Amino acid sequence: MILSLVKADFLKIKRKGMWLLCLIGPFGVVALQMVNYGVRKDYLFDQMDDRWLYYILNINTFTPLAIVLGIVILTSFMASIEDETNAWKQLVALPVSKRAVYLSKFTVVSCIVFLSSVLLFLFMLGYGLTLGLGADIPYLRIIEYSFLPFFAALPVLGLQLWVASVSKNQAIPVTLGAVGVILAYSAPLLPDWVIWKWPALSNDWDHSYINALLGIGFGLVLYVLGMIDFKRRDVK
Amino acid sequence: MEYIVETKHLTKSFGKEKAVSNLEMKIPKGEIYGFLGPNGAGKTTTIRMLLGLMRPTSGSVQLFGKDMKNNRIEILKNVGSLVENPSYYPHLTAKENLEASRKILNVPKKRIDEVLQQVRLHGVANKKVKGYSLGMKQRLGIAAAMLHQPELLILDEPTNGLDPSGIIEMRQLIQSLPKEYGMTVLISSHLLSEIDQMATRVGVVSKGKMIFQDSIETMRKFAQASIQVKVNDNEAAWRSLLANGQKADLGEESVTLQAEDDEQVAASIRYLVQQGFSIYRVQEEKRSLENIFLEMTKEEQAG
Ligand SMILES: Nc1ncnc2c1ncn2[C@@H]1O[C@H](COP(=O)(O)OP(=O)(O)OP(=O)(O)O)[C@@H](O)[C@H]1O
Numbered sequence: 001m002i003l004s005l006v007k008a009d010f011l012k013i014k015r016k017g018m019w020l021l022c023l024i025g026p027f028g029v030v031a032l033q034m035v036n037y038g039v040r041k042d043y044l045f046d047q048m049d050d051r052w053l054y055y056i057l058n059i060n061t062f063t064p065l066a067i068v069l070g071i072v073i074l075t076s077f078m079a080s081i082e083d084e085t086n087a088w089k090q091l092v093a094l095p096v097s098k099r100a101v102y103l104s105k106f107t108v109v110s111c112i113v114f115l116s117s118v119l120l121f122l123f124m125l126g127y128g129l130t131l132g133l134g135a136d137i138p139y140l141r142i143i144e145y146s147f148l149p150f151f152a153a154l155p156v157l158g159l160q161l162w163v164a165s166v167s168k169n170q171a172i173p174v175t176l177g178a179v180g181v182i183l184a185y186s187a188p189l190l191p192d193w194v195i196w197k198w199p200a201l202s203n204d205w206d207h208s209y210i211n212a213l214l215g216i217g218f219g220l221v222l223y224v225l226g227m228i229d230f231k232r233r234d235v236k
Numbered sequence: 237m238e239y240i241v242e243t244k245h246l247t248k249s250f251g252k253e254k255a256v257s258n259l260e261m262k263i264p265k266g267e268i269y270g271f272l273g274p275n276g277a278g279k280t281t282t283i284r285m286l287l288g289l290m291r292p293t294s295g296s297v298q299l300f301g302k303d304m305k306n307n308r309i310e311i312l313k314n315v316g317s318l319v320e321n322p323s324y325y326p327h328l329t330a331k332e333n334l335e336a337s338r339k340i341l342n343v344p345k346k347r348i349d350e351v352l353q354q355v356r357l358h359g360v361a362n363k364k365v366k367g368y369s370l371g372m373k374q375r376l377g378i379a380a381a382m383l384h385q386p387e388l389l390i391l392d393e394p395t396n397g398l399d400p401s402g403i404i405e406m407r408q409l410i411q412s413l414p415k416e417y418g419m420t421v422l423i424s425s426h427l428l429s430e431i432d433q434m435a436t437r438v439g440v441v442s443k444g445k446m447i448f449q450d451s452i453e454t455m456r457k458f459a460q461a462s463i464q465v466k467v468n469d470n471e472a473a474w475r476s477l478l479a480n481g482q483k484a485d486l487g488e489e490s491v492t493l494q495a496e497d498d499e500q501v502a503a504s505i506r507y508l509v510q511q512g513f514s515i516y517r518v519q520e521e522k523r524s525l526e527n528i529f530l531e532m533t534k535e536e537q538a539g
C-alpha cells in the first residue's frame with residue numbers, strides 16, 4: 001500500500017519544478033563558493049593549512065540555509081498539491097490508511113532532499129578537485145558535510161510537513177519556514193537545543209554525528225506526532 | 237432486509253450546531269438512492285461520514301454490514317465516491333489523474349481507457365485538466381469514482397456544472413449501473429426533478445434530520461401537482477364541495493382540489509358548474525420541492 005502511494009505521489013509532483021529545486025539547492029551552495037574562490041582564491045588558500053577542510057567549511061556556511069529553505073518549499077508544495085482542489089478528500093476516500101498517506105508524503109520529501117545531498121556530494125567533490133586543494137582528498141569529510149546536514153534537518157522536515165498538512169492556509173507553514181530559515185542562518189548564535197541549528201553540524205561536543213543522531217531521533221518523534229494529529233483530524 | 241448502507245443514530249456536531257442529527261439511512265442492494273435536501277441540510281456531512289472522512293460525533297456507519305470504524309480500508313475497496321466539487325490535479329492530464337488513483341486501487345491499466353470512454357473524455361484524455369470546463373472536471377471525478385467498479389457508488393451532486401445533454405448522459409449512465417454491474421448508487425441533490433427520473437428510493441433530509449425515507453412511488457404521491465380553482469365565491473364553493481364529500485382546501489384566492497386523478501378533477505368541476513358557480517380559472521400548480529419539504533416537516537411534527 002505504501003509503495004503504491006509513494007509511486008502515486010511521485011506522479012503527482014510531475015511538472016511542479018520540484019526536481020529542478022532538488023538540483024538548484026546543491027548547485028547554488030557550491031556556486032556561491034565558485035564565486036568566492038573565483039574572486040579571491042589566493043587569499044582563501046592562506047586562511048588555513050588544510051585547504052580542503054577550509055573549502056568544505058565554506059560550503060557548509062550555506063548548506064543549512066539551503067536545506068531548511070528546500071524543506072519548507074517542498075513540504076508546502078506537497079500539501080498544496082492536495083489543497084489546490086481539496087484532493088485530500090478524494091485521496092483519503094481511497095482504500096488507504098491516513099497514516100500511510102502521511103508516511104508517503106514524508107517519504108517523498110525525504111527522497112528529494114536526500115537526492116539533493118547526493119548531488120551536493122558530487123558538486124562539492126567535483127569543484128574541489130578543480131581548485132587544486134591538495135592531493136589528499138578527504139572523502140569522509142565530504143560525505144560528512146554532504147549527508148549529515150540532511151539527517152540533522154529531519155526534525156525541521158517533520159515539523160514543516162506536520163504544519164503544512166494540517167493548515168488550511170499555506171501561509172502558516174511558509175511563515176514558520178521563513179523564521180526557520182533565519183534561525184538556520186543565525187546558527188552560531190543559537191543554543192544547541194534549537195533544531196534549526198542542527199544542520200550546521202556545530203555543537204559544544206564538536207562531534208557532528210551527534211547532530212545527525214539527534215536529528216534522526218527527534219525527527220522521528222515529530223513525524224509520529226504529525227502523523228497522529230493528521231489521522232485524528234477530519235479531512236479538510 | 238440486507239442493507240448496503242445502514243447508519244444508526246448518526247450525529248455530527250460542529251460546536252453547538254448539529255449538522256446531522258440521529259440520522260438513520262438505509263439503502264438496500266441494487267437501489268439508486270436519491271438523497272435530497274436543501275442547501276445546508278447535512279447531505280455532504282453525512283456522505284463524508286459514510287466515507288470515513290469525518291468521524292461521527294455519535295452513532296455508527298455500516299457499509300456492506302461491516303462497521304466503518306474498524307473496517308475502513310476493507311470497506312473502501314468497494315466504494316467509489318465523488319464528494320462536493322470534483323478534486324483533481326490541474327497540472328496533470330486526465331489519464332495521469334486517473335493513473336494516480338489507479339496505482340493505489342491496483343486495477344488493470346485498461347480500466348482508465350474504459351472509464352474515460354464511459355464519461356466521454358477519451359478525446360481529451362491527454363490534455364491537462366487545468367484547461368477543462370467545469371462539466372469535464374465533473375465527468376473526470378465520476379470516472380475516478382468508477383475506476384475500480386465499486387459495489388457502492390456515492391455521488392454528491394454529480395450533475396453540478398453539467399449541461400442538459402451532460403445531465404441526460406449522466407442519468408443514463410447511472411441508471412445502467414445497477415442493471416449491468418449490480419452496483420448500488422447513492423446520489424445527492426437539492427433538486428427533486430433531477431433525482432425523480434432515476435432514483436428508486438428517496439431519503440429527504442432537512443436540518444440534519446431524515447424526514448422521509450421510502451420508495452420513489454410513495455414520494456411521487458407527495459409531489460403530485462394540485463389543482464387550483466378560482467370561483468366567484470370561493471368559500472361557498474369549498475363548502476359545497478365538502479358537503480358533497482369531495483376533498484378540497486380553501487386558499488386565500490382559490491379552492492385547492494385534493495384530487496388523485498383526472499376523473500376526480502373532472503367530477504369536482506362538473507359539480508361546481510351544476511351548482512351554478514362561475515369558474516374563472518382552473519390551474520395546475522406543481523408543488524415545489526420546498527413545499528413538499530415543508531409539508532413533510534409539518535407531518536413530522538404532527539406525527
Ligand atoms: N467543517 C465544518 N465546520 C463547521 N460547520 C460545518 C462544516 N461542514 C459543514 N458544516 C455545517 O453543517 C451544515 C450542513 O452542511 P452540508 O455541507 O452537509 O450541507 P449540504 O446538505 O451538503 O448542503 P449543499 O446542498 O449546500 O451542499 C451547514 O450548516 C454547514 O454550515
Ligand SMILES: [Mg+2]
Pocket residue numbers: 279280281320392
Ligand atoms: Mg453539499
